Amino acid sequence: MENILETKNINKYFLDPVKFHVLKNISMQLKHKEFVSIMGKSGCGKSTLLYILSTMDSDYDGELIIDGQDMSHLSRNELARVRNEKIGFIFQFHYLLPEFSVLKNVMLPALKLGRYDEATIKKKAYEKLELLDVLDQAHKKASRISGGQKQRVSIARSLINDPKVIMGDEPTGNLDSKNAENVFNVLRELSHIHEMSMLIVTHDLDFAKKTDRIIEMGDGSILS
């Protein structure tokens, strides 16, 4: 099966306040439809790795290949395009734009991509909200819904451009166990039924155990 995401010898240094080797020769692969979790103690560099994989951080050495395309030499605008089109990102703190409606929040990345006209995008946004069971919240302001609902909306947003891979930075870290369970089930379903690859950073061992594969990190390297 082909690799949707692959890294070769990624090294990353923090220069401030002192030079610090955060990531050491990271080489890993994520296959199509695979649900992978990254675990490790805090400070081991797993979030830093995720920011590099999501192309938000381009200050590193080594190779990053997403969907067969080498990311290392792309400009910032080209990277933004890749993020927009191929990556869905779920944050720990649900990060919605508070002044916009839920629907608008979901639609914005698709409006930016401009692949479909606005009416189609709206239809798709409704579908994604329905998929995540928050359709009834569509016209509320994003600041007016509960934490669990926010997280589902942000998953709906990450799906809007039908990305190749979804990345999550502790998407359940801020939720109670019931909501965490719900979010996991949604992600599981997405990877099974909608054939998306998942790469989720988590602290939660229960969560991780249920994924296809666990990448364990320690002190800037991959342990297993």
Next chain:
Amino acid sequence: MFKHIIDISKTHLLSKKKQTIIASLGVTFGISMFIVMMSFMTGLNQLLDGLVLNRTPHIQIYNKTEASETQPVDRFLDASDQLSHTHSIRPKRRLLRIHNALPIISELRANEKVKGATPQATSKVFYLAGSNNLNGIINGIEVQEEVRLFNFKDYIVEGDVNCLLKKKNNTLIGSGIAKKLSLSLGDKVQVMNTEGTIFTLEIGGIFQSGLADVDDVQSYVSLKMAQQLLGAGTNYISRIHVKLHDIEDAVPVSELIENLYDVKALDINTANAQFDTGSDIRTLISYAVSITLLIVAAFGIYNILNMFIYEKMNDIAILKATGFTGQDVMYIFIFQALMIGLIGGILGLGVGYGISAIIDNVPFNTEALPTIKTYPINYDPYFYIGGISFALITTFLAGYLPAKKAQNIDPVEIIRGQ
């Protein structure tokens, strides 16, 4: 392409209504004050120009009464080895009339730089009122040329300026004299010339120049009547007033006239040197004040947008994480700045126009300009075009720096910082 960027900007502006309104009002204040200041100041300047420049001839021609530069004794003595010293030099006696005045006038009128030239004949008289004799001057004029060139009509407070044409012994009498002698329109006044001959004039109008020195002594009659008062022929002309198309030509043309004819030609720059300077400085001050106001408004916008961006750090990070480029984010904030500039600017034009219109209706009565009833306002469209352009340019610049900063915000730093 820009539709969703405009959409995001609009949502930002509308969700922070108070700040948007305050920022826009800053611009409104600056622009409206700019327009009011400029309209009012240039209106006043034009009024003062009208007061002095329009009624003052660009060149006055008369016979000079000056001591000759070459005294008779100098012609006999050789200056290289002999020294002469003459005490108590007196000017040569000269006639008041300009020699060959009529040919000079027709030559001046033929000159393409000259808008017009009017002859005047001045006679000293006494106004007779019972046993009182009042000193005065009567000027003979070609009234229609005076109206055309020097806005003479503006100073007639009663009666008709053209009465001088209708009847030979009609006069336009100074308001000061009319008051002193309790004369009104249609009354008769007797004047005595220097020879002692008495003439009866009928008052066809009253003029008021605003200068008491003039209004208390001077009256106008037709040129012919003045020549008759003087007991002189139709070629008796004591002054010629010249108006040019371009006031800047006053100095060279007056020099030319002095060189060609045996007369004294006084140009307006020499006669009213202080006036031009005052006018320039007033314009300069109004520009300086208005531009200061606009710059203060621009700093207000800069501040508010800076705060906007600090508040919107999270939004910027999300937008960037979900695939918006730095440029997109920059456009969002520049668009907001321009909207503030546009809304504030258009409001400013309206408010500026409104205040100008109010000032335009405030009563303003001045002795000097009997035809002016309210404060002068200059509704020059350039002020409005300039105002809105300045609003857009300053808000763009004020928004550009914060927007540039937003463009370079690293989303990772913000997400990690949470």
